[in-house]
Amino acid sequence: MFKTADGHTLELAPWRMRRFMRLVAEARRTPPGMTSRTITQDMQILLRRARRVAADPQRKIARFESSGACCRACFLARKKRDAMEVVALSVAPGAHLYEDELDELEMELEVERSANVALTWKHYKTLAGAAANTSGIGVYILMRGSRPIYVGKSMDLGERLGKHRLYARQHDSGLNVWIANTPLASDAAAVEHVLVRALRTRVTNRKLKVALIVGKNGLRIDNVLPPGIASPKAPGKLVDLAAGRTFELAP
Incomplete structure (x- = not known):
């Protein structure tokens, strides 16, 4: 004090x-x-x-x-x-x-989040393919080659990725994407926040590089990162924290 x-x-x-x-x-x-x-x-x-x-x-x-x-x-x-x-x-x-x-x-x-979800990641080589073949609630990681550059969530992944595709076309940027659906919008919000915190400076998100406090229902996310996206500061495959804990990574 x-x-x-x-x-x-x-x-x-x-x-x-x-x-x-x-x-x-x-x-x-x-x-x-x-x-x-x-x-x-x-x-x-x-x-x-x-x-x-x-x-x-x-x-x-x-x-x-x-x-x-x-x-x-x-x-x-x-x-x-x-x-x-x-x-x-x-x-x-x-x-x-x-x-x-x-x-x-x-x-x-800080932001308070809860979730209990196992992620199944799918990879699309182009935003066009992702936009045409995905739907529903979920999270995504935009990639430039093998490098993650942005994490997002949406209630309609196909529509959201279609907008990213238009932006990418305007800026002549060839992007690929990893996608995982979640049952609930609250799950997607929690996963998005964990991913941004895990990938830290590797992605351009700013608002979610803040503390994540685990909500009353706990935070359990299995298969947190897609295969091949390694980070020395990232968690393992499983995040499992009780209510009131802080999702904090080593400096």
Whole structure:
């Protein structure tokens, strides 16, 4: 727990503290030889200098802003017992904080998902073939050659992939695609989020590179990734987490 400049207590979960450290290191553009102790000191300064600047009564979330260390930061926090639990954070280089710049930063607000599904992946060499032969609810991974570039979900995979095909034709991009149907739209949303988190920087999705909190029905996804799409940070074939857990990958 940390006391802010205006007397509030901010509490960060251990996994979010680790994320905070990574974001500070990235904002600092950590030079060779810099110790983790230096980065930790920057984190502590940012937390101690944070001030509450706004609140959303409906969502019961307050916004804190901080600057003056190696970078600037924003925290969203929710009331929890006698402290404010940080539920989102954003960090950017620079000594000063400006509202218009901060609004452009990607906030890391967690999303709650549940699913219990075994995926059966199908591969199509072209978007035309995928659009013509698929339907229903599901998820897809757009590929350029053997490299995943985008993860998506849809209530109608054929229609959605048809739109991707038009876009690809306009930009002269030869793409192939992996597809897996899911029974429910909520399953597709959970699988999409897990895939984006698993593939991380390999795909262009931005909004779903956020924390995934397991919902009350748990999160079990069998055969998470299609064959041949390997990633050192990706989970194994099975994700199986209880309610309240966080789907977090090693740095």
